[in-house]
Amino acid sequence: MNDRRISVLIADDHSLMREGLKQILELEPDIKVISLSANGEEVIKDAQRYKPDVILMDINMPKMSGLDALRRLKDIGIDSKIIMLTIHDSREYLYETIRIGANGYVLKDADSDTLLKAIRDVDEGKSYIQPSLSELLVKDFNSRGERSKESALIESLTKREYEVLTLIAEGMNNREIAEKLFISEKTVKNHVSNIFKKIDVADRVQAAIFTFRNNIKKI
Incomplete structure (x- = not known):
């Protein structure tokens, strides 16, 4: 216990x-x-x-x-x-x-x-x-008219990166994502690093907010 x-x-x-x-x-x-x-x-x-x-x-x-x-x-x-x-x-x-x-x-x-x-x-x-x-x-994001600028960032993601991003937004850590997708934790870590670079965020909270404001859904 x-x-x-x-x-x-x-x-x-x-x-x-x-x-x-x-x-x-x-x-x-x-x-x-x-x-x-x-x-x-x-x-x-x-x-x-x-x-x-x-x-x-x-x-x-x-x-x-x-x-x-x-x-x-x-x-x-x-x-x-x-x-x-x-x-x-x-x-x-x-x-x-x-x-x-x-x-x-x-x-x-x-x-x-x-x-x-x-x-x-x-x-x-x-x-x-x-x-x-x-x-x-x-x-607030929509009122600034910034959605189009981030559309290109979303399009730069691979299908797997997109999927990992949606799970980050759900609050999952690397181990949970690995178990969910049946891949290694090291592979998840690499995906997360690539995602952060592509969408220009520094951490998981920023990535989650990026997901919410762009209305990114599970595939």
Whole structure:
């Protein structure tokens, strides 16, 4: 039996939000909250001290924003998976967090089941993008008229790469994709590397968002 619990650091400048999230998470037998941070500077210190499995971080915080804290955590090599908490009108920050490389995105009005799934998914090495948030990104992307530019990138993918991309968007890791397609994990890794180069993304979250906004379906 696996008794491991996912350690979580919660970072939000509102005490009620921090305590509320803590109460929700601590009802789960497989999750433990190990630290609460009130601003971006505290997140950096607490992440280095406690080394949580997952950091749940608000984008808008004093002293150092969640965006700057995310960038700093990546720069200093923190291994924790990072889920950004955002609100409906924060899309201008979202594209930057995608570029920097957060592991998950959850809206602040999400229900507890969504939040728990996000934490468990990123802990397993998957990415998590709340469906309603991906819809916002798609809508914003379409309003910019950029779809035609990315059509050529999609057409550059082989049939197998296209298939692997759809499975990445489902949150599967390399091992799961290998089992699904009956190929080796090394082959999947090579496909993923080629996909990232062809569609010009840096990680699985960016690849998943690319898939959502271009309405790429399974073949």
